[in-house]
Amino acid sequence: MRVMFYVQHxxxxxxxxxxxxxAEALAADGAQVTVVTGGLPVPGFPAAGIAHLALPAMAVGQEGFGDLVDAEGRAVDDTFREHRRALLLDAFAALDPDVLLIEAFPFGRRQVRFELLPLIRVARDRANPPLILSSVRDILQANRKPGRDEETVAALADFDAVLVHGDPAFSRIEESFPLAARIAPKLRYTGLVTPPPPAAADERHDIVLSAGGGAVGADLIRCAMQARALLPLDLNWCVLTGPNLPQPEFEAFSALASDRLAVHRFRANLAGLMASARVSVSQAGYNTVGDVLRAGCEAVLVPFASGGETEQTLRAEKLAARGLALVLPERGLTPEALADAIRIALGRSGRARPALDLDGASTSARILREMQQARISGSIRSGAPTHPVP
Structure with missing residues (x-):
């Protein structure tokens, strides 16, 4: 099974x-996977051994998601878009995939409609069209513009299924996508996509502070550094700033490193570091929460909520309701409040963890394989709805 997996960060x-x-789970299941990326390069992603095509990179400019720039910081123009679109369509023709898997779209990534809509049209018009699937997290950002949800439903007419990467016992997509009932026959829950059960890291820390990618984590790190002074001085800290933290800020934080404070940009085995720690302090992004759940450590979450973001707050609240985390709102966060939350979390270490489905990667691979086998046997025609969600 040949899989083309498009992802734009x-x-x-x-x-x-x-x-x-x-992608790693698909490859382990025997698929030939090519990941097509469109963002700035991130060391270690995709994993070694996974075929990778990097389109000319785009990123968010200073004005937010409506302001896209290239790798040199220049505004993206029509010439740039036409070049990317041609490269993407050429890659599709060369790969001739059985499955076209598209991350986030059409629930998000409207910025790349200029290349995704032509790609989907070409795929659908092929004599033997591939299965076309959307890959989305379980909690979506609430749409703030009228008509966007209706546009998403209309666009999904060209998709065979939607892989929802969550455990429906924890969160269902209708909680953040009001029109989910209209696409219910296409929804397939996979469980949460998390790393494999981690091996404990060699070093041990009392507190692991992680800022995700780091692009919006500097304030949390700064607050935590001040909270550290209010806590016992014999606590060992490990701070992961994220690869996207601006270099001057990384250097400023690194200058504070000591025997009891390690500062890194990135560590591959984050779940392992957390499994060896007593408390994790972080925002509430999908992947970081997945690492926390795999590790089984206590967690203090400060969900990113600037600019009207809702997804992390909803996730954090759901975890807190299950006793899986302490939550502090980003607005009004103080070193004193963070230090108090860390003290409480340190006192809760060793509590039992409720069970959630954390095997979303392998289940995603199984679903794609089963759908491809069903299509070959004739029980799924391209464009037909898949099994409904219970």
Whole structure:
């Protein structure tokens, strides 16, 4: 089974990290996977051994998601878009995939409609069209513009299924996508996409502070450094700033390193570091929460909520309701409040963890294989709805 997996990350690395884990599971299941990326390069993603085509990179500019720039910071123009679109369509023709898997779209990534809509049209018009699937996290960002949800439903007419990477016992997509009932026959829950059960890291820390990709994590790190002074001085800390933290800020944090404070940009075995720690302090992004759940450590979450973002807050609240995390709102966060939350979490270490389905990567691979086998046997025609969600 040949799989072309398109993923466009624009700000953080969460979309790319989740897609990379799914790609690894597909390859382990015997698929020939090519990941097509469109963002700035991130070392280690996709994983070694996974075929990778990098389109000319785009990222978010200073004005937000409506302001896209290239790798040199220049505004993306029509010439750039036409070049990317041609490269993408040529790659599709050369790969001739059995499955076209598209991360986030059409629920998000409207910025790349200029190349995805032609790609989907070409795929659908092929004599033997591939299965076309959307790959989305379980909690979506609420649409703030009228008509966007209706546009998403209309676009999904060209998709065979939607892989929802979550455990429906924890979160169902209708909680963040109001029109989910209209696409119910296409929804397939996979479980949460998390790393394999981690091996404990060699070093041990009391507190692991992680800022995800780092693009919006500097304030949390700064607050935690101040909270550290309010806590016992014998606590060992490990701070992961994220690869996208601006270099001057990384250097400033690194200058604070000591015997009891390690500062890194990135560590591949984050879940392993957490499994060896007493408390994790982080935002509430999908992948970081997946690492926390795999590790089984106590967690203090400060969900990113600037600019009207809702997804991390909803996830954090659901975890808190299950006793899986302490939550502090980003607005008004103080070193004193963070230090108090860490003290409480340190006192809760060793509690039992409720069970959630954390095997979303391998289940995604199984679903694609079963759908491809069903199509070959004639029980699924391209464009037909898949089995409904219970």
């Amino acid at each position: 624009l700000l953080g690395i969460g979309h790319l990290a989740r897609a990379s884990r799914i």
